[in-house]
Amino acid sequence: MGLVLSAQAMGLLVSSLVFLRVRLERPLLLGMLGMAGYGVLIATYGLTDELALLMMIAFVAGAGTEVFGLGWALAMQENVDDRMLSRAYSYDALGSFVAIPVGQLLYGPLGTAYGLADVMVVSGVLYVVIALSTLLSRSVRTLPRAAESETTRT
Numbered sequence: 001m002g003l004v005l006s007a008q009a010m011g012l013l014v015s016s017l018v019f020l021r022v023r024l025e026r027p028l029l030l031g032m033l034g035m036a037g038y039g040v041l042i043a044t045y046g047l048t049d050e051l052a053l054l055m056m057i058a059f060v061a062g063a064g065t066e067v068f069g070l071g072w073a074l075a076m077q078e079n080v081d082d083r084m085l086s087r088a089y090s091y092d093a094l095g096s097f098v099a100i101p102v103g104q105l106l107y108g109p110l111g112t113a114y115g116l117a118d119v120m121v122v123s124g125v126l127y128v129v130i131a132l133s134t135l136l137s138r139s140v141r142t143l144p145r146a147a148e149s150e151t152t153r154t
Contacts, residue, residue: 007055011062031071034064036131043124046117078146
């Protein structure tokens, strides 16, 4: 598991380095596609224990997670009024942190009842479906980056 997590961290790092140089033009579109990769990793945990495969998928999932993080931060900072930004981030964090313990409480009983591998596969598939279903919203798919100002061009 340590190698799989290390591969995921490498994906995060490589993606971060790439996006130091590359402008993320459609932040929410690419971010949600990236998060779908994390769902693939969750499902793969339930399907196999082949280390090399898990490491490759974890690398891609890590990169996708970083793209989402960058895309979400860009979308928030460029599209939410400065006076409301801290409130928007607070609601975002609240929703995220409430979901963590709920998931932790559910996985034990679900894993006992249905088998952990099956729960992982179903969870991963649902994760992919939910991530990709956000792309049904045209505003998510097409949200552009803000125009570069003259002072930020290099």
